[in-house]
Amino acid sequence: MISVTDLRKHFGEVRAVDGVTFTAADGQVTGLLGPNGAGKTTTLRMLYTLMRPDGGQILVDGIDPVVDPQGARFALGVLPDQSGLYPRLTAREHIEYFGELQGITGADLRSRTDHLLTMLDMTAIADRRVAGFSHGERTKTALARAIVHNPKNVLLDEPTNGLDVMSTRAVREIIRRLKSEGHTVLFSSHVMQEVSALCDTIVVIARGRIVGSGTSDDLRRQTGQDNLEDAFVTLSGLEADLSTVALSAKVEAHRS
Amino acid sequence: MRSSPVTQALVVFRKELMDWSRDRRSIMTVLASSLLAPVIIGVMFTQLASRQRQVEDVTIPVVGAANAPAMIDWLKQQSGVEVVDGPADPQEAVRTRREDVVVIIPEDFTKNFKASKPAQIRLVNDSSSQNARPKVQRIRGLLQRYSSEIGSLRLIARGVSPIVASPMQIEDVEVSSAQQRAAQILGFIPLFVMIAAFTGAMSIATDSTAGERERGSIEALLVNPAPREAIAGGKWLAGTATAMLGVLVTGSLLFALFKYIPLQDLGIRFRLGPEQLIRTLITVLPLCPLIVAIQMYVATFAKSFKEAQSYLSFLMMAQMIPGMMATMNSMPSKAWMYYVPWIGQQTLLTDVLGNKPINPLVFVVVGVVNVTLAVTMLRATSGLLHRERIIFGR
Numbered sequence: 001m002i003s004v005t006d007l008r009k010h011f012g013e014v015r016a017v018d019g020v021t022f023t024a025a026d027g028q029v030t031g032l033l034g035p036n037g038a039g040k041t042t043t044l045r046m047l048y049t050l051m052r053p054d055g056g057q058i059l060v061d062g063i064d065p066v067v068d069p070q071g072a073r074f075a076l077g078v079l080p081d082q083s084g085l086y087p088r089l090t091a092r093e094h095i096e097y098f099g100e101l102q103g104i105t106g107a108d109l110r111s112r113t114d115h116l117l118t119m120l121d122m123t124a125i126a127d128r129r130v131a132g133f134s135h136g137e138r139t140k141t142a143l144a145r146a147i148v149h150n151p152k153n154v155l156l157d158e159p160t161n162g163l164d165v166m167s168t169r170a171v172r173e174i175i176r177r178l179k180s181e182g183h184t185v186l187f188s189s190h191v192m193q194e195v196s197a198l199c200d201t202i203v204v205i206a207r208g209r210i211v212g213s214g215t216s217d218d219l220r221r222q223t224g225q226d227n228l229e230d231a232f233v234t235l236s237g238l239e240a241d242l243s244t245v246a247l248s249a250k251v252e253a254h255r256s
Numbered sequence: 257m258r259s260s261p262v263t264q265a266l267v268v269f270r271k272e273l274m275d276w277s278r279d280r281r282s283i284m285t286v287l288a289s290s291l292l293a294p295v296i297i298g299v300m301f302t303q304l305a306s307r308q309r310q311v312e313d314v315t316i317p318v319v320g321a322a323n324a325p326a327m328i329d330w331l332k333q334q335s336g337v338e339v340v341d342g343p344a345d346p347q348e349a350v351r352t353r354r355e356d357v358v359v360i361i362p363e364d365f366t367k368n369f370k371a372s373k374p375a376q377i378r379l380v381n382d383s384s385s386q387n388a389r390p391k392v393q394r395i396r397g398l399l400q401r402y403s404s405e406i407g408s409l410r411l412i413a414r415g416v417s418p419i420v421a422s423p424m425q426i427e428d429v430e431v432s433s434a435q436q437r438a439a440q441i442l443g444f445i446p447l448f449v450m451i452a453a454f455t456g457a458m459s460i461a462t463d464s465t466a467g468e469r470e471r472g473s474i475e476a477l478l479v480n481p482a483p484r485e486a487i488a489g490g491k492w493l494a495g496t497a498t499a500m501l502g503v504l505v506t507g508s509l510l511f512a513l514f515k516y517i518p519l520q521d522l523g524i525r526f527r528l529g530p531e532q533l534i535r536t537l538i539t540v541l542p543l544c545p546l547i548v549a550i551q552m553y554v555a556t557f558a559k560s561f562k563e564a565q566s567y568l569s570f571l572m573m574a575q576m577i578p579g580m581m582a583t584m585n586s587m588p589s590k591a592w593m594y595y596v597p598w599i600g601q602q603t604l605l606t607d608v609l610g611n612k613p614i615n616p617l618v619f620v621v622v623g624v625v626n627v628t629l630a631v632t633m634l635r636a637t638s639g640l641l642h643r644e645r646i647i648f649g650r
Contacts, residue, residue: 146479
């Protein structure tokens with residue numbers, strides 16, 4: 001379970017994250033939906049301990065990453081924005097390397113690695129160096145090494161970005177499986193279909209602020225739009241300090 | 257399930273070495289830089305030795321040998337001297353450099369010699385030929401010796417002491433002797449060994465800091481619950497291992513080389529025996545962790561391999577300065593110099609190779625100083641890995 005309260009981060013004059021509040025519950029998939037530059041990656045970076053918030057609070061299973069970054073890292077599995085691999089290592093070695101850094105060894109490590117490789121349909125390429133991997137194969141490798149320690153909370157920054165259909169399906173499959181196993185999954189995306197297909201809760205972020213949240217039905221109801229895409233456009237175009245309902249009414253009025 | 261930072265550092269260490277061992281280019285770099293010293297020193301010495309031998313073993317082409325049989329016999333008795341028939345056209349042969357020098361004995365030699373008149377002898381040589389000069393000098397010296405021996409005998413026959421005919425004695429003091437040149441070449445050994453350490457460390461130091469950023473793998477790595485010190489420490493250990501490998505390879509090759517180089521021929525009292533080898537390693541190995549720590553610190557600021565490499569080549573030049581200075585003008589070694597990294601290694605190695613007695617405590621202190629500085633640098637690097645600008649700045 002991840003809860004974020006009034007999270008803030010600025011870079012010079014730019015307020016990248018400006019008072020973000022949301023909760024990602026156990027056994028649920030939460031989508032952080034927003035246009036490019038909305039503050040999704042910065043929010044996630046603060047969650048996964050590599051950036052220090054300027055204000056607000058984060059709790060990962062009750063652990064504050066600012067106070068106890070090591071503790072938070074044990075509870076987190078992360079597919080970061082940049083998840084580069086080591087070209088001379090094989091897929092299996094990537095998974096084992098991160099597993100060992102988490103303190104997993106021996107037979108336990110081997111069985112976890114084999115399990116992940118099977119689950120991600122990677123057994124055929126497991127012992128090949130990743131230098132020749134396709135984008136999808138790379139993402140799957142990065143995903144596997146991120147969750148080798150079976151973390152309670154999984155953060156994925158645009159996991160399906162640039163993937164082909166088959167790889168996208170594999171990633172979605174993993175996300176569903178993690179959900180069914182009771183994990184907290186929080187992923188960011190700017191792709192509507194993705195979010196609506198997978199998420200229990202959608203958090204819409206624009207210009208560093210949360211402009212709407214709830215199920216896709218909730219969001220449609222809030223904005224008075226028939227489909228989620230229109231709802232998203234409406235929400236992210238809103239001035240954050242105005243109430244969503246008031247502005248959606250204005251938009252309606254303008255259209256008619 | 258949580259493991260200690262030391263275990264985590266060892267995990268990183270093992271991964272970095274595995275990664276490194278699969279990079280053919282970085283292995284070639286270590287081998288090439290380790291070969292540099294033995295090859296250069298080997299070639300220089302062999303040349304020096306062969307030039308020296310050329311001078312001692314001399315073949316004298318003589319035209320008209322029959323005109324002075326006694327002198328030819330005397331020449332043949334000298335060690336390393338061989339007399340052969342000279343070419344038909346001596347001037348032409350020397351001008352075209354087919355011969356370095358030709359001795360011509362004119363027909364009237366014996367007539368003048370018997371009459372105790374100065375008997376002429378011609379030494380055809382080209383003074384513009386550098387290579388021929390030692391040989392010409394050697395032959396001229398031989399002939400002059402023969403001449404003065406005969407002169408002495410004549411004086412004795414007339415009841416006069418030959419010493420009377422030598423009011424002065426000129427002694428050559430050769431400064432650029434072969435020995436001196438050999439010593440100069442040996443002076444480069446410390447420099448070469450330190451270059452080997454530096455290049456040996458380079459690929460891991462750049463790959464594991466600037467490389468992590470360029471590949472975009474640093475975020476994923478730092479999200480692991482391993483403290484920055486463990487991650488930087490593991491990389492540091494791996495870099496130290498490859499730097500030491502470079503030093504060991506260079507050291508062993510030099511050791512092997514000096515078994516074959518005929519240093520005695522050059523009149524050099526230099527030995528690179530097992531004892532000197534071990535002392536050389538004790539001197540240079542503690543520098544390796546420091547070199548790696550500095551390289552990592554610098555490379556952490558770089559955003560790419562290329563940027564890191566250009567910073568590091570600059571560092572490499574900087575580290576060569578003390579060695580160069582010491583080689584060019586031999587500074588008297590002062591006590592403080594032993595404890596300054598690089599200068600200390602240079603000074604110590606000069607002592608080691610010069611077979612000077614060294615207090616073992618000096619080795620210990622030098623080692624401690626270097627490793628302490630290395631750990632300090634490593635902490636600074638770990639500190640850098642906490643900075644958002646370093647992790648995300650690209």
